[in-house]
Amino acid sequence: MSKYSTQFKQSAIQAFLKRGRGFRHIAALFQIDPTLLRRWVMSYQLHGEASFEKPGGHYSSEFKLSVLYRMWREKLSLRATAALFNLGNSSQVRRWEEQYYSGGFQALSSSKKILVNPMPKAPRKPEETAPKPIEELTHAELLKRLRQL
Known part of the structure; x- marks a missing residue:
């Protein structure tokens, strides 16, 4: 809605x-x-x-490519292109352009998002000792634990 x-x-x-x-x-x-x-x-x-x-739905690869070619040929802004083709908004055209630049025509037909370089997760540091109850921790240990959280 x-x-x-x-x-x-x-x-x-x-x-x-x-x-x-x-x-x-x-x-x-x-x-x-x-x-x-x-x-x-x-x-x-x-x-x-x-x-x-209401705009939306699935657009064919050919349609997406024709939108991009028209935008490039006539040097239209993303906003003007979206308005010209009665699309929802300019971010959709930007996504198509990014897909095209990253994988060509075939990338336009894929509805899945392609992660180019996903960032690896940092390895978790193992705890040095068995955790003490909070009541037994020193002030410095409490601060260290707070920073870790």
């Missing part, structure tokens, strides 16, 4: 378009982020009422 209703989005977009004020001013009136309002307005100007339909 979307955080903002379609009616709320329409009200914010219409306020921006009719009042002729800046994104920040209108966004402050509606208590939303100006970037979010900018994305809604751009998408609405390109797609009209269809911009309110």
Whole structure:
């Protein structure tokens, strides 16, 4: 479920378009982020009422690649590309671009995230002696144990 209703989005977009004020001013009136309002307005100007339909689902590798090629060819921003194709947001386009750069066309077809260099976990240090009851520890030992935790 979307955080903002379609009616709320329409009200914010219409306020921006009719009042002729800046994104920040209108966004402050509606208590939303100006970037979010900018994305809604751009998408609405390109797609009209269809911009309110919930994006999502599975996109084919060919579609993802065509989105990336169009973005690169026309030197579009991530935000403009997402609005042009009525995608949820620009981070989705960024993910596709990262997938393409890391593994080419085949990486776009994989729905699994690929970890390039996962960081190894640091080995646990074994305890030197059997733990004493807390009541028997000295002040220095208590501080050392606290730092370890």
